[in-house]
Amino acid sequence: MPETTIPNTTIPNTTKSGHTSIAIADSARATQPSSNRRSHLGTRAIAGASALLLVAILGACGGNSNNSSGSKATAKADAKAAGPAPDQPGPFAVGRETVTVKDPQRPERDLTVDVWYPADKSRAEGATPVNYAVIPGVEVPSRTAFSGLPVSTQGPFPLVMYSHGYGGLRFISSFLTETLASHGFVVVAPDHTGNTAIDAVTGQIAKRKQNEINRVGDVRATLDDALERNANTGDLLYKSIDPEKIGIMGHSLGGMTSIIGTVGHLGVPGYPKIKAIVGLAAYTKTIPLAELKKVKVPTMLISGTLDTTAKLKPNTVRTWNAIPARPLYRVDLIKGAHQSFSDICYYLEIAPTIKNVPQVIIDTVTKSGEGGCQPGQLAWKKANSLTETYTIAFFLDQLAGKSAYTAYLTPEYASTEPSVEFSVKTESK
Numbered sequence: 330m331p332e333t334t335i336p337n338t339t340i341p342n343t344t345k346s347g348h349t350s351i352a353i354a355d356s357a358r359a360t361q362p363s364s365n366r367r368s369h370l371g372t373r374a375i376a377g378a379s380a381l382l383l384v385a386i387l388g389a390c391g392g393n394s395n396n397s398s399g400s401k402a403t404a405k406a407d408a409k410a411a412g413p414a415p416d417q418p419g420p421f422a423v424g425r426e427t428v429t430v431k432d433p434q435r436p437e438r439d440l441t442v443d444v445w446y447p448a449d450k451s452r453a454e455g456a457t458p459v460n461y462a463v464i465p466g467v468e469v470p471s472r473t474a475f476s477g478l479p480v481s482t483q484g485p486f487p488l489v490m491y492s493h494g495y496g497g498l499r500f501i502s503s504f505l506t507e508t509l510a511s512h513g514f515v516v517v518a519p520d521h522t523g524n525t526a527i528d529a530v531t532g533q534i535a536k537r538k539q540n541e542i543n544r545v546g547d548v549r550a551t552l553d554d555a556l557e558r559n560a561n562t563g564d565l566l567y568k569s570i571d572p573e574k575i576g577i578m579g580h581s582l583g584g585m586t587s588i589i590g591t592v593g594h595l596g597v598p599g600y601p602k603i604k605a606i607v608g609l610a611a612y613t614k615t616i617p618l619a620e621l622k623k624v625k626v627p628t629m630l631i632s633g634t635l636d637t638t639a640k641l642k643p644n645t646v647r648t649w650n651a652i653p654a655r656p657l658y659r660v661d662l663i664k665g666a667h668q669s670f671s672d673i674c675y676y677l678e679i680a681p682t683i684k685n686v687p688q689v690i691i692d693t694v695t696k697s698g699e700g701g702c703q704p705g706q707l708a709w710k711k712a713n714s715l716t717e718t719y720t721i722a723f724f725l726d727q728l729a730g731k732s733a734y735t736a737y738l739t740p741e742y743a744s745t746e747p748s749v750e751f752s753v754k755t756e757s758k
Contacts, residue, residue: 404741411733415721416714419512421447424478425459425471426565430519432550438543440519442551443499445510446569447486448478461500464527467686469676473507480569483513485559487574487728490551491518492544492590494581494612494671496529501671502580502609504713509721513729515570519551524582530689538595541585545597548577548590552600574728576605578720580670581639584611584630588648592623605727606654607720609670610636614643621651629658629723631716633665634750635706655757658738660719661750662712668701669712677702707748715749 430440459471499518523535559570579587593599722737743751
């Protein structure tokens, strides 16, 4: 791939384009309200049209000459032709269940795991909508998931694990885990015991090294359990998973977990079956370079330019420069913040409609919302939409074998969106 030069930036063996950046969110942050899902999609369509107009104006003022209005229109057309837009609900309804995973290698450590999966839309009529229990007595409504649905027989489907951030929750990025499931993925997400929001409130947070060791083990335990269920006659997940198509994604410290859970860390082996990684505002600056250099599977890094928790330079930039994975994608959201990748802003929006919320919860969510829900930051619904677009297109390509979705993973497509700065490395390091 030829070298492309952007104003003030040259990246060898890399293409780069875009106009603005946005900050990203922690595993315990912003998301879109269920009741607003349809209007949210309409807002996205309007935003897309506005983005095209803005790009045309910028081009007239002397933008990147490689991105003509014709190539942008072609990029949009190619993306539309790929299939259902990755930032909109896919062809499946979404089922969800919660299970307890018992790890035979660590009998003292049980994991609470949420599972989202594709279901046939005809089965969702009259089904029970899901509520997520933030704490006992305080529940947040899902936007698209239902309880009690059977898994669609159109599988087997790829398997993706989601890892929450420091002091997060397994369902803190439900906007993404639900939408991914609707596009034909089984998604599993554990509460990392000793590093959840409840642990933070109760003072039970594990020490740093022990937490990292725990998280690597949690990757193995969670994925092994899903594959065992896939092989067990009579289980909900029986024959629903393709064991050759496994990915992992995570937010903040969950982004670190996605990497070290793949290659190993502190003497704990990684999970070699993982074939694709997405790090969302990944906190990676403490991962040894020797471990980063072991990352060989396709990887995507999505970050926010206003993130003050997982700042770009010591985290995304260092990881981008170190890991040899190809393809390696980097998506910077202009004005995105740390919670741009979570449901925190959604929680803030619906908080007035939820009864009996303890003040400590309101205070915690409000504080977290400073990293993604404030004026001057990328609008959280827009940030969520872009996160879905790039993450799901990447997994559809890398795991589901739907190569048409690479139309979303190009400089030409990114140039139509003012809130994205995009880079990709495809040549061997």
